[in-house]
Amino acid sequence: MLYGDANKFTFMRSYFIVLLSLIVLHSASAQNIILKDTITNQAKDTVAITLDHLYDISDAFKDIARFVRRDTSKKVQRKPSGISILPNINYNPSIGFQMGAKIVGGLYLGERENTAMSTFATALSYTTRGIMVGYLAHDTYTSRNKWNIKGGIVIARMVALDYGMGMGHNIPTDIPEEEVLNNPARNRYVNQYTVYGFNERLYKQLSPGMFIGAGVFVELKRNIHTIGDFDTTPLNVYSTLTAYNPSRYNNNGLQFNWQYMTRDNPNSAYKGIYADIVLRMSQTWMGSEQASYQLQTDFRKYWPLSTDRPNHVLAFWHWGSYNVAGRLGYLDLPGTGRDTYARLGRGYTAGYFKGNSFFYSEVEYRFPLLRNQFLSGVVFANMQTADDRLGTTLFEKWQPAAGTGLRLLFNKATRTNLCIDYAVGRFGQRGLFLGLNEAF
Incomplete structure (x- = not known):
């Protein structure tokens, strides 16, 4: 395989198949009881599904424990918690196999009818590629969505695969x-x-669903180098051509934002829209290596396909970053996997395509496999394009990818899913992608 040791992948695949089989077996056995009152008709064309009718991984583990103990006694049901504490186990071709601890949660700071869910996550992890990451992130909505505060901090030692700029387009040039x-x-x-x-x-909030805001970002990159013995590398070439320090630089500045949000849940939306437009301005007076201006766009739309199976959804995602003026450092160029949670471009390693400007679109079909929502599936396809320094313009050259995956409901209180995807791209790129929450 392209992404490392085939035996490691075979072991991981077998492990997840056995684990999934055990959990689904107990989910199916519990489903006979749970489904009795799963759907309650409230009106001619609407339904209500309560948390008690859903089945997540914590329920499965409880059932397995009871089965092992042969415990048939009735237990007092506790209210589902919006906080999940779990091993931070992940895998994708860019980072390798990840191990660590993670806490994710969600809560409402107002009435659910008029306040979006606030979410947070914190984690400490290590990967087989030598990456060490610690972060804290939050997305907070006050009562009635009057204010939205989002952001986070991160400290990481990164190891990033690099395939140069552009889309792999072979353009003749006399400049080595x-x-x-x-x-x-x-x-x-x-x-x-x-x-x-x-x-x-x-x-x-300016009006229901519409927000305007501003923020600050500070990004300090240190000890930058390419592993191995090379006469020259894309990192060094780009840094020389753009007058950036190849071993360390800062990217600090201000940003202005416009946001529109009507989606019903940030972790796994069933309906609604999320749109965010950001002007990021790197400023030398704030310590940036160079001044630059980048316009970023993020648009997501969710169409419900069933009135009684709410997780039957067609979803669309667009993400773009467009150079307005100036030049970014090499490690900050927009590209594959360069969104906040490194989820765009399944089928390729992070940074496989990148340029001064980048455009990405994806469509995903999400469908239920069990009525209690414990197990569901997805199929998806995406396209991406970037410019380069040899004359290829944005939208001129496209690269596709596609894949399929399974979803296990990890926490029904927050709609947190364990996502297991397999995706295939061009240039022999393919891989297994694991993570919590939907890609978008």
């Missing part, structure tokens, strides 16, 4: 350095660096 940077053969380099990041944004 530009050939290295454009990298049409998609040779793989590995960059290592340490990052200290902080960002915080404050939004004020």
